[in-house]
Amino acid sequence: MRTAIVCITIAASVSGCFGGKTNAQTTENPNEARQVLGSEFYFLLAVERYHPVRLVHDSDLFSTWGEIVLAPQNGNPSSAATIRQLLQRGAKSAGWRAVRDVQYLDTPDLQRYEISDPGNSLSFEKTEGKHDPTRFRCRIWIAPNGGFIVAAYRVDTN
Amino acid sequence: MSDHRSHRHGQGSLGTGTNHPIQDKGTSALIRHRPHTSLRDERVAPSMAEITRKRTQYLAAARAVSYGMYFESVGQSLEREAEEGLKKVGLGPNTGKLTRVQSNLGGAFLRMYLDHKVDPEIKKQAGEQIGASPEFKVLRDELEKYLQSAVNQSQIRGTETDKLRWLADAHLKAIKKHKGIEFRTNLNTVIGGVEGVDVESVENYNGASSGGVTTAKFHVNIRFSDVYHFHADRSKKAPEQDRFRKRLAFYLIANDFDNFEDWCFGEAKPWTIHRTHLDKATVFASFMYALERRGWTPGGLAWSVVVPADVSLEFKPHVHQDHHHPTR
Numbered sequence: 001m002r003t004a005i006v007c008i009t010i011a012a013s014v015s016g017c018f019g020g021k022t023n024a025q026t027t028e029n030p031n032e033a034r035q036v037l038g039s040e041f042y043f044l045l046a047v048e049r050y051h052p053v054r055l056v057h058d059s060d061l062f063s064t065w066g067e068i069v070l071a072p073q074n075g076n077p078s079s080a081a082t083i084r085q086l087l088q089r090g091a092k093s094a095g096w097r098a099v100r101d102v103q104y105l106d107t108p109d110l111q112r113y114e115i116s117d118p119g120n121s122l123s124f125e126k127t128e129g130k131h132d133p134t135r136f137r138c139r140i141w142i143a144p145n146g147g148f149i150v151a152a153y154r155v156d157t158n
Numbered sequence: 159m160s161d162h163r164s165h166r167h168g169q170g171s172l173g174t175g176t177n178h179p180i181q182d183k184g185t186s187a188l189i190r191h192r193p194h195t196s197l198r199d200e201r202v203a204p205s206m207a208e209i210t211r212k213r214t215q216y217l218a219a220a221r222a223v224s225y226g227m228y229f230e231s232v233g234q235s236l237e238r239e240a241e242e243g244l245k246k247v248g249l250g251p252n253t254g255k256l257t258r259v260q261s262n263l264g265g266a267f268l269r270m271y272l273d274h275k276v277d278p279e280i281k282k283q284a285g286e287q288i289g290a291s292p293e294f295k296v297l298r299d300e301l302e303k304y305l306q307s308a309v310n311q312s313q314i315r316g317t318e319t320d321k322l323r324w325l326a327d328a329h330l331k332a333i334k335k336h337k338g339i340e341f342r343t344n345l346n347t348v349i350g351g352v353e354g355v356d357v358e359s360v361e362n363y364n365g366a367s368s369g370g371v372t373t374a375k376f377h378v379n380i381r382f383s384d385v386y387h388f389h390a391d392r393s394k395k396a397p398e399q400d401r402f403r404k405r406l407a408f409y410l411i412a413n414d415f416d417n418f419e420d421w422c423f424g425e426a427k428p429w430t431i432h433r434t435h436l437d438k439a440t441v442f443a444s445f446m447y448a449l450e451r452r453g454w455t456p457g458g459l460a461w462s463v464v465v466p467a468d469v470s471l472e473f474k475p476h477v478h479q480d481h482h483h484p485t486r
């Protein structure tokens with residue numbers, strides 16, 4: 001009887017793994033964002049004077065995806081062109097490949113971040129491993145006034 | 159019995175002359191090492207019966223989650239239908255994003271993995287869902303375009319199905335090598351990224367001629383292979399999850415069920431303070447990884463399915479050209 005109760009408790013607890021929907025996390029702490037995102041996406045957090053203000057992270061058994069929003073510290077934005085250049089350089093040096101479009105990424109609510117043209121974005125991909133590759137995908141939008149950097153990301157294993 | 163380590167500074171038994179404090183290199187604090195046997199000796203090793211009971215419990219929990227996955231998929235499907243209905247009357251979500259619906263076969267695949275047995279009926283359904291997926295449509299279109307261009311250039315005849323099979327096979331293998339073949343929109347928990355692709359056969363099932371052009375229809379039977387497992391390398395992509403799942407595996411291998419449950423189920427519960435930033439699905443994937451590493455699941459399940467792609471190709475009559483060399 002006791003075993004059955006324990007079993008049901010564990011099952012209910014683990015079943016809860018799928019009970020929740022998106023586990024949205026909001027953070028202004030770059031270290032916390034680092035832990036969630038992993039080193040492949042550090043180039044996003046490396047834009048000078050920008051820090052994460054929102055991080056939405058979700059996953060299933062084999063993939064993780066989400067979106068991150070960065071805003072300038074002290075409300076002093078850099079120009080969109082400068083940010084674009086920094087991100088392109090950072091992504092390249094982190095081994096990302098610029099592509100025209102990336103699959104499987106949900107577009108965030110861009111209007112919320114003063115971005116009216118969803119087509120104006122940077123798209124990157126990266127694959128690691130040959131036999132059982134891990135695929136990294138990222139699409140970035142920059143608000144015209146540099147007020148926000150919004151990125152959608154996804155990591156897929158097998 | 160003497161131990162060679164008891165003669166090192168700071169590592170002797172408590173109260174002995176060699177247990178004087180030493181300076182920790184990292185923190186510079188003065189510390190005394192605990193006697194090397196204390197951790198293991200304090201905990202009573204679980205009996206075989208206890209280990210067997212835990213194994214049964216954890217596998218039952220995994221099976222319960224597999225049914226939870228099914229009901230979650232049904233829930234997503236209903237939510238999506240409701241959203242689409244609302245959108246039609248102009249009341250949908252203003253972001254334009256609709257609920258992601260994952261295949262209802264995700265749970266069945268988890269059970270197949272736990273049983274280490276491919277269920278032909280589930281496999282058949284997976285094949286049908288792959289065939290109906292948007293990714294397969296793109297792949298089919300791309301294959302048809304490629305074969306048509308090859309037919310035009312190499313003057314292959316419609317009866318040469320072996321040549322078409324070879325071309326299709328080489329083309330799909332090239333796509334897999336360079337871009338990868340993935341079914342993630344709805345089938346991420348079933349197949350996700352494909353590990354192998356082969357064209358088994360090409361069958362001509364219909365043909366019609368008009369104005370000297372023969373249009374032939376073919377079934378290109380594509381075999382997709384995959385291995386369902388939980389040990390994909392995550393050390394670089396998700397270091398936090400990697401550390402977490404290795405910790406779970408360590409506890410489980412050491413039969414330390416208290417710590418295993420404390421860490422694993424503690425992270426899954428919504429009302430407790432969590433030690434990591436991992437969400438629930440990732441915690442469950444880590445739980446499965448630990449079971450796999452402990453050898454309590456049979457390990458990766460290899461499976462494959464043949465999905466027919468219907469392609470239509472035009473064969474124009476061969477033009478025999480006489481090569482007249484210009485006279486000088």
